[in-house]
Amino acid sequence: MSEESAPFLNPPVARWRAHARDWNRRPMLVKQFMLFSAAAVITLPLLYMLSSRGDAALSIPEPYGGSHVQPFPPETVPEGEPAYLPSITAYPPYAGGDEHGSVATVLPPHIEDLSRPDRPGAPLETATRPQDVPAAAPSQPVTFALIMWSEHSASEGAILLKSIMMYTSVPVDVYILCDEEAQTYVERRLALVQRPRHPLRVFFYRMAWQAMLDRIEREGSISTVHAAGVPGLMKLFIHELLPAHVERAIFVDTDAFFVSDPALLWRQFDAFNATTAIMLPSHPEMFAPQWFDANKICSCVMLLDLARFRALRLMDSSAYRAAGLPALAPAAFRELFGAPEADTGRYAGAALGDQSFWWAIIRGRPELFMHLHYDWEVSSCLLDMYATGLTGSDAATIEDELAAQLHTWATPHQGEAIMPKLVHFNCLEGARYHEWAGWDDPTNSLAVRWAPAVRYHAGYKWLWLNQGQKGGAAVTTETVFDVRFADELHA
């Protein structure tokens, strides 16, 4: 039996995946419907007057080279200069409103300053890093922390890993929180590459299911019964799992791949200031009260300052409570979700898995957060990938792209052409996005726009990655068994 046709062996994960896909689909429909309805009410008269296309009329194109658009290709950005620094550090000025009416009504409510010193974690924060100075960038390679649980997940994640190797201009370290099946799948492919262009080190962190359950139990308030399930919740504990010398890491969902140099994404860390701990894409225009508005962010791609989360002691534990060490998250959770359920002590209403908890953390402690450009959040489950794709002319101009683009109105990137750098294919039927039947359907809009890219990256042979000199860079792997969480040091 080929590994591809091996039966899926892990029921809890099967449930996790099914739920995740299920859930992912629902909020989008609701979100799109709500957004569309609102947009229609506001803009139908305008549309009539302008006799123009939907979103083209909504997102007034700004002249290229405007304050938050870099008019040069990423290659010419000076070394150490984040490619999108202006739009990362501040929402562009249109956010105050334009002729479509005040967009303030769809922006998140102003969040009060919660950084008072008596908050858990605050003393540590000031002790470890002086305020008002940029955080010194650690000298570490471009580092990823990925979660691959089951062979299906690894078959997707392997394409992500392959794309990192295809496009990287620098050495890369990858930490993979995984089970044995996933490791076997990925190792078999890595073994085909003896001379990559750049060094690649892969660290397999073999997780025991029970160890993950136990950590969630020690935390005590987060719930495993929804969307992302047990492996998904591990996104909240990456700082506790990776070794202390790994100060920063990028998390990406497995069902995504790069179409650009991952070093460009790593460079976004340069925008971090003395309090930033997390950068991820955000959608102030989204709202869903039934999910506590957790759809305002996507935890599908995250730049994480692990050192800062360690210093702040992000997630709680019975071990920390016993040692009298306060954690950051509990107050933020309570603030957003209210009191946990009386009988279980859990936030059962936090229905979007880890994303709900990240949203609570970001909302409660906004100084930890920075926005990541949508160029890295082009997702089949989210806003129709802004209608980007491999259609139209390869000589399309900014104006052409803006005329075709969807769903950027009232976002931090209104008036900007989205230029995909990382693409993400979730909410598709089946266990592996790259084997989705829809890719062969010539009438499916997603397939028309993106199937060739999926086929190219899925089909690109691992052997072809042997592009380096003999005796040059290598691929090395290491396996860490019996992975422990940081809180266990206090047990």
Ligand SMILES: *[C@@H]1O[C@H](CO)[C@@H](O)[C@H](O)[C@H]1NC(C)=O
């Ligand atoms: C860092 O940036 C964030 C987001 O722009 C902001 O909320 C925070 O106050 C900044 N922190 C410092 C120390 O400048």
